[in-house]
């Protein structure tokens with residue numbers, strides 16, 4: 001039996017650890033086009049800001065591959081997979097056979113097709129090599145334009161401010177962090193970020209990058225021009241499925257898998273940002289590109305690849321993130337379109353915002369800014385679809401806790417005490 005994993009990130013780590021729960025004997029090969037040991041993408045902005053050194057960016061100890069008896073093939077791209085022959089073709093013409101394959105190729109940055117992209121100092125913000133290249137391009141006072149006011153765009157902006165750059169964030173939507181915050185939450189966070197010097201241009205986009213060889217200015221949709229020494233595109237990620245086009249692998253937006261993380265092709269599994277997983281709140285499959293999902297899906301795939309029997313029940317997006325001294329946790333649906341009950345508490349002076357969206361007494365989503373004690377309980381109530389009607393006002397309080405729950409909920413639904 002030979003296990004092969006394409007990808008060497010968190011879904012791959014989950015898979016390796018899942019396989020080794022059952023099978024301690026057979027060979028595992030991990031292939032990644034990046035040359036690094038397993039590292040954390042969420043930490044690349046902290047490396048760029050100088051908060052952590054390179055050693056801290058790696059998820060697993062140096063003897064990990066040895067301990068788990070994994071053969072890593074790093075710095076090599078898989079160019080093609082022949083599912084009939086069970087064979088992978090690498091960019092150095094090597095061919096590798098598999099008995100069981102995990103596709104964990106993650107996401108790739110979405111870049112709009114605009115003029116001037118090929119100029120020097122245009123970057124994306126997803127890989128360790130991206131921030132290493134940005135590090136070389138910046139100096140205090142450098143003018144940076146970040147395209148995209150989502151999570152990773154703002155993490156890039158924060159890191160650049162900490163490195164002494166002048167930063168402007170361009171966001172197409174009316175507010176920053178559009179997928180995880182509502183208007184009030186976004187305004188609160190934007191106000192705080194402005195205090196640290198980040199400038200925002202909302203409801204606008206970049207249509208051209210200007211300059212001779214390197215970036216000198218960007219042109220906005222409104223024809224305005226902004227001087228820039230570097231531009232970082234951080235608009236979002238899309239599943240990295242390019243090498244599977246024209247194969248029988250079933251792909252919608254991401255690779256389609258069942259609850260065992262099996263694809264439509266025998267002995268081929270997929271996990272992480274490259275798949276569509278079941279969203280427990282929306283009740284449909286979609287790409288949920290967050291780290292804990294990738295690990296659990298990889299682990300489930302690994303256990304099943306090794307002959308075990310495990311299912312991935314699904315999840316929903318949960319984000320825990322901070323910028324400077326403002327911290328937030330959000331989850332599920334926070335801008336409900338349908339008729340929902342919305343509970344809110346805003347304390348501008350303490351920079352606290354709590355919002356909970358309810359439908360038929362069940363929590364659909366939440367935003368907690370600078371006040372997120374007991375968020376784990378809220379997530380449990382969501383997952384277990386507990387009817388919170390009887391104690392909903394308590395959910396907004398800082399000191400909401402276990403004793404606020406009705407006895408039967410405590411006993412049966414969640415903690416089974």
Ligand SMILES: Cc1cc2nc3c(=O)[nH]c(=O)nc-3n(C[C@H](O)[C@H](O)[C@H](O)COP(=O)(O)OP(=O)(O)OC[C@H]3O[C@@H](n4cnc5c(N)ncnc54)[C@H](O)[C@@H]3O)c2cc1C
Pocket residue numbers: 006007008009010011012031032033034040041042043044045076077078079104105106107125126127151152155240243271272273274289290291292294319320321
């Ligand atoms: C800046 C940033 C901040 C983030 N912050 C958070 C956060 O705070 N919380 C959170 O939950 N999530 C966060 N995320 C998302 C999180 O990092 C991803 O959900 C997670 O990394 C997905 O893991 P993965 O294993 O599916 O794929 P990825 O991490 O995308 O890894 C894909 C792997 O596949 C390899 N690969 C791809 N194609 C090939 C090929 N053809 N041949 C060989 N190798 C290939 C790559 O080299 C890589 O090793 C953040 C992401 C970024 C970029």
